[in-house]
Amino acid sequence: MAERARVLIDCNDERGLVYRISKVFYDYELNIDSNREFVDKEAHKFFMRSVVTGEFDEKALQRDLKAAVPPEANVRVITPSRKKIVILATKESHALGDILIRHADGELEADIEAVIANREVLRDLVERFDIPFVYIPADGLEREEHEAKVLAELEKYAFDYMVLAKYMRILTPSFVSHYPGRIINIHHSFLPAFVGANPYKQAYERGVKIIGATAHFVTDDLDEGPIIAQDVIPVNHRFDWKDMQRAGRDVEKIVLSRALNLVLNDRVFIHGNKTIVF
Amino acid sequence: MAERARVLIDCNDERGLVYRISKVFYDYELNIDSNREFVDKEAHKFFMRSVVTGEFDEKALQRDLKAAVPPEANVRVITPSRKKIVILATKESHALGDILIRHADGELEADIEAVIANREVLRDLVERFDIPFVYIPADGLEREEHEAKVLAELEKYAFDYMVLAKYMRILTPSFVSHYPGRIINIHHSFLPAFVGANPYKQAYERGVKIIGATAHFVTDDLDEGPIIAQDVIPVNHRFDWKDMQRAGRDVEKIVLSRALNLVLNDRVFIHGNKTIVF
Amino acid sequence: MAERARVLIDCNDERGLVYRISKVFYDYELNIDSNREFVDKEAHKFFMRSVVTGEFDEKALQRDLKAAVPPEANVRVITPSRKKIVILATKESHALGDILIRHADGELEADIEAVIANREVLRDLVERFDIPFVYIPADGLEREEHEAKVLAELEKYAFDYMVLAKYMRILTPSFVSHYPGRIINIHHSFLPAFVGANPYKQAYERGVKIIGATAHFVTDDLDEGPIIAQDVIPVNHRFDWKDMQRAGRDVEKIVLSRALNLVLNDRVFIHGNKTIVF
Amino acid sequence: MAERARVLIDCNDERGLVYRISKVFYDYELNIDSNREFVDKEAHKFFMRSVVTGEFDEKALQRDLKAAVPPEANVRVITPSRKKIVILATKESHALGDILIRHADGELEADIEAVIANREVLRDLVERFDIPFVYIPADGLEREEHEAKVLAELEKYAFDYMVLAKYMRILTPSFVSHYPGRIINIHHSFLPAFVGANPYKQAYERGVKIIGATAHFVTDDLDEGPIIAQDVIPVNHRFDWKDMQRAGRDVEKIVLSRALNLVLNDRVFIHGNKTIVF
Structure with missing residues (x-):
């Protein structure tokens, strides 16, 4: 009962x-x-x-x-039960670190099953929190080969959501199709939008006054899935592009944690390419 | 039907x-x-x-x-019907002006029956919008005498809400008791709070970094009624107290308009000394 | 001296x-x-x-x-002297109205020489403030013909800055070249960006959680001139596209007034396609 | 050179x-x-x-x-040289954790010499980051006795700033006088302000719509020293007082990290009871 x-x-x-x-x-x-x-x-x-x-x-x-x-x-x-998540990361620690601290604090309504990364650099941080760190290098592998290894690893865990905490690889539609509505991503966003390499450099050159972050579910359409949460942080002319990147990291970690919290509280419906957030 | x-x-x-x-x-x-x-x-x-x-x-x-x-x-x-409001003001035009413009724009879901003021200075602005301006001076009058005149004027209008758009007089409990849950006020607010004369000067001397505004229903307890909306605006050391006042006016007008909009949309329940805002 | x-x-x-x-x-x-x-x-x-x-x-x-x-x-x-501005508008009153009220209030550090519009609808609002309203219809005219008429009108005024307060016409590079670094525009902006007709509808369909506004100097490159100020306002799934438009108008008027204030205070340098805002 | x-x-x-x-x-x-x-x-x-x-x-x-x-x-x-900080904490990990992560990330422009706490609960978290954790219990001690032990411990370190990361003990003027302008504190703040026990409960009962945090230098006058940074986070009627506390923790950690960053960048002058932040 x-x-x-x-x-x-x-x-x-x-x-x-x-x-x-x-x-x-x-x-x-x-x-x-x-x-x-x-x-x-x-x-x-x-x-x-x-x-x-x-x-x-x-x-x-x-x-x-x-x-x-x-x-x-x-x-x-x-019914009440802690959810389980896995985290995919690459080398940046800000988004991951915020989740690890919230987890250590008992504030996150989820257990972290594992952190899987295509670089080794975050191992130390993750293992400090006694969370399994799995290194799956992508070097020399076709995208599909690497994803096959990641998928094989993921099969070991029963998880509710996969969090891309600055996972710097593009997922294939085939990979995404295994976890519909279950992959959460965070990415920077700008007004106006910048495509191509180093958007922070572009934003710097454009002289933007705010930098944003968008947390969304991942669909086939890269960075275009249903938006869960967004926010911005002010910048100014004294910010060079690295300062902008640093400011961007702060807003990214805040927005990802907020979105993750909403999802773990079962407050988010996916509705086509939108979300209903109660 | x-x-x-x-x-x-x-x-x-x-x-x-x-x-x-x-x-x-x-x-x-x-x-x-x-x-x-x-x-x-x-x-x-x-x-x-x-x-x-x-x-x-x-x-x-x-x-x-x-x-x-x-x-x-x-x-x-x-059922749908435009609400009616009366506005009480004194001499500052920012909060009043924003409501007048929204009204002129058709954006306000209410008709403005009249603006009643204890100073004459806003007459010109109000009459530019073809809205009745009623000047009820308080000079030389006891508070109760002045309020009796205001009450007599208010009886001429069928209104749903009374908006205090920087009305700089303290209302007696007796006055307030005529319109329970129907008077909306805006006032500045600070972290920390400052009591006494010229709070902006105190805020300046305290070196605050944000200035806030609170819109609330008026109860017997001055400035302590149920809060409808709040927001803040950043300030810094380059702001003298007049700059802070100016910044404060901007956030006041935004918060009052937001609160008024919520109330006119019947989104606000009063619950003891709190509000439920749907 | x-x-x-x-x-x-x-x-x-x-x-x-x-x-x-x-x-x-x-x-x-x-x-x-x-x-x-x-x-x-x-x-x-x-x-x-x-x-x-x-x-x-x-x-x-x-x-x-x-x-x-x-x-x-x-x-x-x-040296201290009130600056002079002209305003170009079309039919929306929110950005224009906020400037008019600030002007009436003595808060704007500028005189408004005239409002020039390609529609007649704002005449009433503008004339309420005893400001010249000049109607220059564009119907049936080539873009260059209409701009020639506007330029002829503009020649009557000695103004420092031209403010596009939701002027819904695209200016030709030739027109812009008459007033380098002197035309200020406000436009909506979104994360992600939307091009084409009715961006609010696109933003609604995309389920964005914030809506932004960008004030910038106008250059040949439409909506791409040096950014002066930006801000955002939160929205959610309960906003239909008209609600989003309404929210957008609020942030537009705030950002335009902020940018105009900075420019009138001589706080803004144009530096290539960026600004330095002191 | x-x-x-x-x-x-x-x-x-x-x-x-x-x-x-x-x-x-x-x-x-x-x-x-x-x-x-x-x-x-x-x-x-x-x-x-x-x-x-x-x-x-x-x-x-x-x-x-x-x-x-x-x-x-x-x-x-x-001239460039990493600054050194010590952190005082009690049992809450949010503010401390954010600093630890930024430190691990190489983002903090300071070395953390030690974390000193009057409870043991944060030892595990701190030691995961290979930072010395010093437990100095206060139970059964007069305030001055406990402070004498803390001072003795502090003498072992050459540090530039002391950060109170939710250190839940009131410091005596005598203690503070050892480190003028070098102790940074974070505390919650509200509009209006609440004094006495459990301010979050009071804020909940008052129905506030925003919750704030203030980072400031510590002076004799408890919670009244020069303000470095402030910010707020929105709350609503669905927040019970524990939810408000949780929201408060988020804004506290953001504001403390921002203030610490400004101080470590030598951007903050203390000017009487105010700050100049460049």
Whole structure:
């Protein structure tokens, strides 16, 4: 018997959904601690996240909720349990380090199963926290060969989400397709946007006054998946491009941690190429 | 027959509220466009704001919702209609001016019935927008005498909210008691807080690095009513106290407009000395 | 005899510049109230802004400063006098309105000579403030024909800066070349950037979480001139594209007013395609 | 011979200071990479920070600069060398952890000599980074007795700054007087301010919409020393007081790291109870 659950439902919108769902809660004698719904009127989609307490059989609740909503609905009854994550990294430590500290602090609602990196440089930092560090070099390998090794390693872990903490390699659609909606990435972003090599240098040359970071789910379309969180940090003419990079790292780590926290709290729905964040 | 309404309900929390409320919506064949609930678990209070569409008799809906919830519940079925506001001001134009421009722009979801001021200086600005300006001088009057004149003037208008756009007079509890939960004020705020005369000078002498503004409902307790919105603006050592005041004015006008917008959209519940902002 | 001046100097960097410039100030018995220098080490460029007080002949000071620095240097000795601006607009009132209110309030360090618009809709707002409104319709005209009419109108005014307050027409390089470094524009900006029609709709479809605004000098390269100021405002999934546009307008008006204030205070150097903002 | 220095000078303002100082730089054939001055006109104080490069004898430069300015002037010629810090902590790891990670990353411009704590709980985290952790329990000791032990420990280290990374003990004026202008503290701050036990609970009950953090130098006057940096983070009605505390921790660590960075870069002058931050 569970005592508390996050219930997430998304489906095509139709009249009576809240009524039918709340009727199930009522029949189970559940208390609704919080509840948020959103209807995308253009797409006719319904999203709902409830936190319920009481005493209930989790599977029965899931089944009865499923029966109350349209057949194509996603119904998730998530009872408290720490989630598990794996982290992919390369050589920069700022985003990774913030997650490690939050984890050590007990603040992260997840266990870190492993950090996998294509460079060795972060081993020391990771192992200081007694977290497995797996080095899978990419040198001399085709992208697919390297990804095959990473995939083989990933199979050893049961994880909910994969966090790309400045993993500097482009993932193939094939790799991404193994973990739909489960890979979270952080990348710098600028106004205006800069493509090509060294965007910080471009941003410096353009004289931008703010530097941003975007955390998003990874899809086939590189850096173009559903955005979870964004923020910016002010810069000025006294910043050279390395200072801009340093400022960028600060906002990257803040935004990634914020996004990860939202995802681990089951507050994020993926809706096409957008997110609903409750 | 109405076609669209904002439904706001707050009452003691008990099991089944969402179910019973959504059943009423269902029986009326209403669509729920958006819906947010919040339960204050400490205070055992339930808050809900729904936007519903369909075709319905507004009074009947109100009556049936009232029947579905505990007897002490506040149930408001608000159908689209422009709200009306009156503004009290003194001599500063920044907060008032922003509201006037938004009004002229059609962006404000309210009509401005009148601006009442204890100084004459803002008459020109207000009348440029063809809005009645009423000058009620306070010189030589006891506070109660002046307030009696203001109250007499206010009785001429049917208004939903009174906005204190830098009205530099302290209101008596007796005055405030005429408009519970309907007076919105903006005032500067600082970290740390400064009491007494010229807080900007104190803030300058303290060397603060940010200056804030707080929009809140007015209660008997001066500047201590439920907070609707807050924000800050960065300052530095190059700001003298007049520069700080100028920066403060910018954040004041932004925060007041934001708060007013939330209130006019019926997004704000007063809950003791706090607000729930949906 | 002047009593106060802003001195702005930019030139190729070389040793002794501060010494030679401050020697001139010293010889003139001037007090330096504030002073900022910046050296772009890559470009070998020197920038300096000083505020000096004393009693001095403005022209002589200018001449002696010029003699103290490399021949190609720009030396500006700016004594207090209200600057003059003209505003170009189309139909949106938010950016224009904020400037009008600040002007009415005495807060803007400039006189508004005229508002020129290619639509008539803002006439009422502008004339409420007793500012000349000039309607120059573009319908049926070639771009060059319309610009010729605007240029002819502009010739009537002695102005320091031209502010594009949501002027929705693209200026030709020929037009821009009349006012190098004197045209200030505000435009929305997004992370990522969106090109083409209705960027707000694109931003909505992309599910961005922040919306930005960029104020910049106008150069031949549309929307790509030196950036003066930037900021962002948070949005979320509950914003439809019109809400995003509304949020965008708020940040646009704030950023344009901030940039205009910096420019009117002679705090902004143009340096290639960047700005130095002291 | 040094090749690069930060030169910091503060003294009573008088005419010719910049001239005389820059003459020294000129005579030493130094390049001025950046230069900022500020004059507090009310207090008649002059502040200047220059970064100079060239080839020079550090002591001679210091001496000649001293000769060029009023006798009471503080003249600091700081040549590149990593600064040293000690950290005092109690049990919270967020502020400490961020500094440790930045240190491990090579981003902090300082070496951490030791972490001294009145609880044992942070030992594990600190020692993971191979930094000495010194546990000095306070139980059963008078405040002065405990401080005497801490002072004795501190004497073992040559450090530039002491960072209170959520050190939950009040320092006596006597302790503070050993390290004037060298102790940096971070504390939460609120609008309005709350005194007494559990400010987060008070902030929760007051329904604040933002939570702040203030980094400042420690003086006799608890939490009232010169402010170095401040920032805020938004909260809302869904935050219980523990959520507010968590949000507060995030802004605390960001603000402390920012302030520490400014101090380590010699960008901060203490000016009475204020700071000048260049």
